[in-house]
Amino acid sequence: MHRVMVEPRIPLSRDRVLRAAVRIADEQGIAALTMRRLGEVVGAEAMSLYHHVSNKEDVLDGIAEQVIQEINDAVAGLPPQQDWKRAVRERILLALQLLLKHRWAPAVFETRKTTLGAVLRYHDGLIGLMRAGGFSNDLCHHALHALGSRALGFSQELFDTGDDAGAPPDLAELPHLAGMLMEVVHDDPDSTIGWCDDQFEFEFGLDLILDGLEKIK
Amino acid sequence: MHRVMVEPRIPLSRDRVLRAAVRIADEQGIAALTMRRLGEVVGAEAMSLYHHVSNKEDVLDGIAEQVIQEINDAVAGLPPQQDWKRAVRERILLALQLLLKHRWAPAVFETRKTTLGAVLRYHDGLIGLMRAGGFSNDLCHHALHALGSRALGFSQELFDTGDDAGAPPDLAELPHLAGMLMEVVHDDPDSTIGWCDDQFEFEFGLDLILDGLEKIK
DNA sequence: ACCTGAACACCGTTCAAGT
DNA sequence: ACCTGAACACCGTTCAAGT
Numbered sequence: 001m002h003r004v005m006v007e008p009r010i011p012l013s014r015d016r017v018l019r020a021a022v023r024i025a026d027e028q029g030i031a032a033l034t035m036r037r038l039g040e041v042v043g044a045e046a047m048s049l050y051h052h053v054s055n056k057e058d059v060l061d062g063i064a065e066q067v068i069q070e071i072n073d074a075v076a077g078l079p080p081q082q083d084w085k086r087a088v089r090e091r092i093l094l095a096l097q098l099l100l101k102h103r104w105a106p107a108v109f110e111t112r113k114t115t116l117g118a119v120l121r122y123h124d125g126l127i128g129l130m131r132a133g134g135f136s137n138d139l140c141h142h143a144l145h146a147l148g149s150r151a152l153g154f155s156q157e158l159f160d161t162g163d164d165a166g167a168p169p170d171l172a173e174l175p176h177l178a179g180m181l182m183e184v185v186h187d188d189p190d191s192t193i194g195w196c197d198d199q200f201e202f203e204f205g206l207d208l209i210l211d212g213l214e215k216i217k
Numbered sequence: 218m219h220r221v222m223v224e225p226r227i228p229l230s231r232d233r234v235l236r237a238a239v240r241i242a243d244e245q246g247i248a249a250l251t252m253r254r255l256g257e258v259v260g261a262e263a264m265s266l267y268h269h270v271s272n273k274e275d276v277l278d279g280i281a282e283q284v285i286q287e288i289n290d291a292v293a294g295l296p297p298q299q300d301w302k303r304a305v306r307e308r309i310l311l312a313l314q315l316l317l318k319h320r321w322a323p324a325v326f327e328t329r330k331t332t333l334g335a336v337l338r339y340h341d342g343l344i345g346l347m348r349a350g351g352f353s354n355d356l357c358h359h360a361l362h363a364l365g366s367r368a369l370g371f372s373q374e375l376f377d378t379g380d381d382a383g384a385p386p387d388l389a390e391l392p393h394l395a396g397m398l399m400e401v402v403h404d405d406p407d408s409t410i411g412w413c414d415d416q417f418e419f420e421f422g423l424d425l426i427l428d429g430l431e432k433i434k
Numbered sequence: 435a436c437c438t439g440a441a442c443a444c445c446g447t448t449c450a451a452g453t
Numbered sequence: 454a455c456c457t458g459a460a461c462a463c464c465g466t467t468c469a470a471g472t
Binding site: 085088089092093096107110111133134135139143146147150202203205206207208209210211212213214216217 | 302305306310313324327328350351352356363364367419420423424426428429430431433434
């Protein structure tokens, strides 16, 4: 008696785990995303997940990164634009549209200990658009702070990498960001990666809005 | 043999529970705020807390309300200002300063199901300042959306009271807010409390920032 | 190499029992 | 009226044991 060939079960993988996690969060909310429920959905015990992700924080990092990468892929397909303002506007509105499919995402972004690589790539692209539009690196820096939560639906301070930053980002892949940081740090010896003058940036963004309102009034 | 008079233990109360909860969150982070730890700090079993708060969500509502009330009390003491922009600016910067003592607060605000009464009172005050400065009710409405997370350090959409709104707010105590809503709803029959054109408001705030940047460039 | 069951140290909350 | 201990139904995670 021989055994029937059984379709080999698709083996678990980090990618399959993360995709399932995104689906759970989308459909049932982030609170429904537990390791046990995640195991159920991928057809394994919760404990098997730990062979593919290191822990639940890693799952949250992974699904956040996945959402932002989806945005990065989408904005990469936008047609070039000669007007910086149209380009930035279009890019941000597309990001918002995709973000609305994952309502849980901004809250998860905000709890990440370290800025995700995909977030840095997104901002690198924004800086590129503004530089092409004639912005100084300094103004790019203030602009990112001012856009704040509007850029990616959340307000985590950029560059506030916290105490236990993971692998340092590969600045070679982030030319605009690297250029901006080099200049901003150079101009202001007190400034380093991991520290911006938050009070100044807050007031800069606030005044941009208040001055704009005054003009409309 | 008679018993020594014992200083009667200070009885538990909602206020005492909430104060202890704020202290835990301030000193050890919001993750350290568990019902068991809270019971420990007030010198009672965790289960005793349920005589004074209905559950943990109620604790979170309570500490969020407490922080915003602290802000409301502080801004009430600000001297009157004839220039609306100075008044709004000063008020928001004071709110930010107090908020920085409770770094956990914005995240808690964002998870509240229903807009807290203290938040409505804060915004009622802001509307009052802008009305006094000559803003139309319509512009006040857009301005609150544009300020968004800068007004109170978080970006919960105002008026999005969700499905299970609790007791409706007492509009008599919120004259400016009530006036604004009446007019905004009147002007736009599609608009109701609980629904704003989020896409429009997002673009309004975004354009305010982009136009402001262009002017600086 | 990958998966599992049992177990551990936590949660929030209910409930019957105490004073 | 207020407080409590034990218990319940969950968490994330560890670990020794299986294939």
